[in-house]
Amino acid sequence: MTQPLLPTSIVGSLPKPSWLAQPETLWSPWSLQGDALVEGKRDALRISTHEQSNRGIDIVSDGEQTRQHFVTTFIEHLSGVDFEKRKTVRIRDRYDASVPTVVSAVSREKPVFVDDAKFLRQQTDQPIKWALPGPMTMIDTLYDDHYKSREKLAWEFATVLNQEAKDLEAAGVDIIQFDEPAFNVFFEEMKDWGVAALERAAEGLRAETAVHICYGYGIKANNDWKTTLGSEWRQYEESFPLLQRSSLDIVSLECHNSHVPMDLIELIRGKKVMLGAIDVANETIETPEEVAATLRKALNFADADKLIPSTNCGMAPFARDVSLAKMSALSAGTAIVREELVSSGV
Template structure:
């Protein structure tokens, strides 16, 4: 699909325009409604595409311009989940949140993102990547009052995600990415059934598939958690061996300005790796040289034809100016290493 060496991409969200949602704010309510909101989302998609193209990004994403939340926007479109009934749960064992309740069998009455993906596909001939929430992260964002089993609910979500993914593939999406930050927390469940659920979600797909496993946005709950992880963040070590043996094509990992030992990437040797070379928890813009050094470090443990330079996570909490500069640094840094490899 991507013949260019070191093709660049972003891992997740991009900042939304101020007329669409509150800037530099996670999960901000829409500032438009009805037909204006539909048109506004499409305009935002065009701007996100333009920003990526101007920076030199190779694999284009929607920047999550049409969704408020990377998990609940998908869940809102499903049957069996009551958003009026709320319960407080601890998200990824870190912070309390008021979440909707699963009250009946979950089902997907119609596609969620296919119209948006079709619109983006019409705007560009570049490869496009679309992110969906992973099954384990979905169940960690709800209160289950029906299945009474995390594994059973994850399996039902995996089947629903597979339906959506197949339609996204048919709409022209080249890479479907599943966001699984929960994989960095619930290690026993990941190995017992989490990866199996993820493989169910990708069943039958011919496009490339990716799993994004990060340490989260730069919000206080996440940065406080990171302070408890010690000098080396070795969470990947617990799950990479089984991911290496899975059907997933690409693994997205956080690297720059983190305490993840780079040698852990060796555990997924043979997979394509989206190497996070941009820190999304700071407004400080990396230099191309810093990006290049992160990529050089990663090349000790992943073959050059399998390395995809990327961001650590999404950039919604940043300003559009900072996000654009970070994307440019990512692409310029990748170009430095690309020239070195060619030489």
């Protein structure tokens, strides 16, 4: 599908309606059950789609309206994982959480998100994007009592993800995004097999593929971790050279209000860059000029035809009016720079 110069997008989640889940609460349990929940999820997905379009978002996603958690909702539908048998593990070396256990070989008996993706495709003629968890982030959200190897489990998940991604592509998804925040933590594993496993997940796809690497939602554990990173956050320096040489089409990164040096984008020159120009750890609404200023700086290191203005991460914990205002700011700021580029003959 044709896209304008600097097509806008959001990275992940949007707030759910209050009748579907508790507002301003990350990973809140559903407020509905049974058929009412199925209907409620579809209604929320329909609303989210139109809200994005009305706010000037060019590449529309599901806003994660039909899933509770960006990783475990996918895993819930796989064989080999016992959600009743739980263990406490350290998530991304930051905080402890009770997680399900891998008890046997993992497999996907049937598509997980395909029906929802088909429904999203019916709601809009715009390009659509769907996010899946990446293999390394999946293994970091489980206790493995079967493979006893993070690498082996990652490769198994990569195969399962590839099956799902191909079905999503057949359902009309234009961009398939893999969320890999683990790439900002486990550098040696990422280099040894993490990027290769991600490429396996994306293997053979005609749809564009993206990898999203951020510093996480604005929860206390993440914010505390960020205070230890110093005045410059250079974690992307580890992954970007590998991703520049990878088969992935788009690299999505956190930028606005972070301490990420803008010049690190040069390391992925040639790839499309989904640039975070909206802060998701702060409820302050960016002005269009603030967004424009971030994009102008990024254009020193990324070609205009490869820049996708976006949010830093998902916006699920915000009030809905905050997320809507932030999407409007993203679109308005992008429009300023888009007009500047067109006037200059780009």
